[in-house]
Amino acid sequence: MGSPVPVTLGASRARALDVMGGSATSVVFPAGAELVRHEHARTTVAIVMRGGFELIHGSHERLCPPATVLIEPAGERHANRFGAAPTSVLAVSLEPGRPGTALESLTRRLSFSRDPFAVALAGQVRAELEHPDDVSPLAVEAWILELLADLLRARHDAGRPRWLLEARDLVTDRYAEALRVTDIAAAVGVGPERLARAFRREYREPISSYLRRRRVAVAASLLETGDEPIARIASSVGFADQSHLTRAFVRDLRTTPGRYRTERRKRPMD
Numbered sequence: 001m002g003s004p005v006p007v008t009l010g011a012s013r014a015r016a017l018d019v020m021g022g023s024a025t026s027v028v029f030p031a032g033a034e035l036v037r038h039e040h041a042r043t044t045v046a047i048v049m050r051g052g053f054e055l056i057h058g059s060h061e062r063l064c065p066p067a068t069v070l071i072e073p074a075g076e077r078h079a080n081r082f083g084a085a086p087t088s089v090l091a092v093s094l095e096p097g098r099p100g101t102a103l104e105s106l107t108r109r110l111s112f113s114r115d116p117f118a119v120a121l122a123g124q125v126r127a128e129l130e131h132p133d134d135v136s137p138l139a140v141e142a143w144i145l146e147l148l149a150d151l152l153r154a155r156h157d158a159g160r161p162r163w164l165l166e167a168r169d170l171v172t173d174r175y176a177e178a179l180r181v182t183d184i185a186a187a188v189g190v191g192p193e194r195l196a197r198a199f200r201r202e203y204r205e206p207i208s209s210y211l212r213r214r215r216v217a218v219a220a221s222l223l224e225t226g227d228e229p230i231a232r233i234a235s236s237v238g239f240a241d242q243s244h245l246t247r248a249f250v251r252d253l254r255t256t257p258g259r260y261r262t263e264r265r266k267r268p269m270d
Contacts, residue, residue: 004041004075007091015129019141022094026126029053029087035080042093043107045151046070047115047122050225051087053080062112067221069118069151071111090122092144106152113154116217121147123220124253127263153203163188164198171207175214176238181207211238216252219245223261230257 007025008014010033016025022042029051037056052065056079064070072078074096094107125143128136166188171179184207185192199207215237222233234245234257242257249257 005038007040007044007046007093009038010035010080012086015126017129017132017137017140019137019144022092024125024129024140024144025091025093026129027089027091029080029082029089031082031085031087033080033082037077037079039075039077040072040093041074042095043074044070044072045092045094045147046072047090047092047118047147049088049090049119049122049126051083051085053082053087055080057110064112067114067116067119069113069115071107071109071151073107073109076110088126090126092125092147103148103152106148113151115150115154116221117213118147118150120217120220120253121150123224123260123264124255131263160202161198163190164195164202167195167199167207168203168210171211172214175211175218176236178238179207179211212248213252215239216245216248219249219257220253220260223257224264230261233257 008016008027010029011027012030013028014025016023031051046069048064048066048068048070050066052063052068055062055064055070057076094103096104096107121143125140125147128140128143167184170184170187181192181196185195188195196207199205199210203210205213219233219237219239222228222236223230226233228236230245231242234240234242237245239245239248246256249255249260253260255263
């Protein structure tokens with residue numbers, strides 16, 4: 001076993017802030033970089049914002065494109081092979097949770113998922129790290145807690161009925177459509193009242209809220225990576241108009257689409 005190394009190993013640029021017994025770090029890795037096998041002292045939740053890399057662990061290789069959420073337990077040995085473009089990652093390093101707690105269960109094993117909403121939340125954390133003020137530590141802690149709660153709820157899918165997972169996947173994939181609960185329920189073979197109750201109970205929000213968050217997450221990605229007018233983005237993700245997108249953005253990400261785009265353009269990639 002080697003000595004633990006920081007999450008900034010091999011980075012061309014990094015901004016970090018210590019929070020809630022851990023740290024949040026916005027990291028940019030240069031194109032084509034390769035990191036030999038190493039480990040980190042604390043569990044790391046890494047959200048790939050741009051670019052991507054291959055993670056080598058044991059005899060396995062796993063591609064981690066944008067929107068990948070990677071959870072690496074403390075001491076998990078791995079190597080990284082970065083792609084042809086600079087890779088931007090938000091890394092949250094966590095102190096161990098108490099045994100038996102939800103946080104400890106989240107950090108127990110290496111895991112991968114794709115979560116566009118986690119990327120939208122990570123974008124807010126990164127904005128605070130890039131342009132900090134005296135309120136930034138509090139803001140970053142709040143965003144990280146929301147991110148961890150989102151990841152923990154997604155982790156509980158194993159015990160949920162297949163029809164409920166299918167309903168969530170349908171909403172995730174067809175977010176831009178004018179979906180109705182009756183249509184979703186018919187597609188998965190249950191009654192609309194049963195679907196609505198189960199969805200709210202298991203995911204702690206109604207289907208309409210989940211659909212809106214999905215639209216906001218996709219819109220956030222389009223705002224960051226493209227130059228389409230905000231009104232056109234609003235329409236493409238399913239909102240009636242730009243004002244509806246703006247209200248949803250303020251509700252979920254506590255900022256406007258225009259400000260979100262401006263903050264991302266202020267931030268150099270390397």
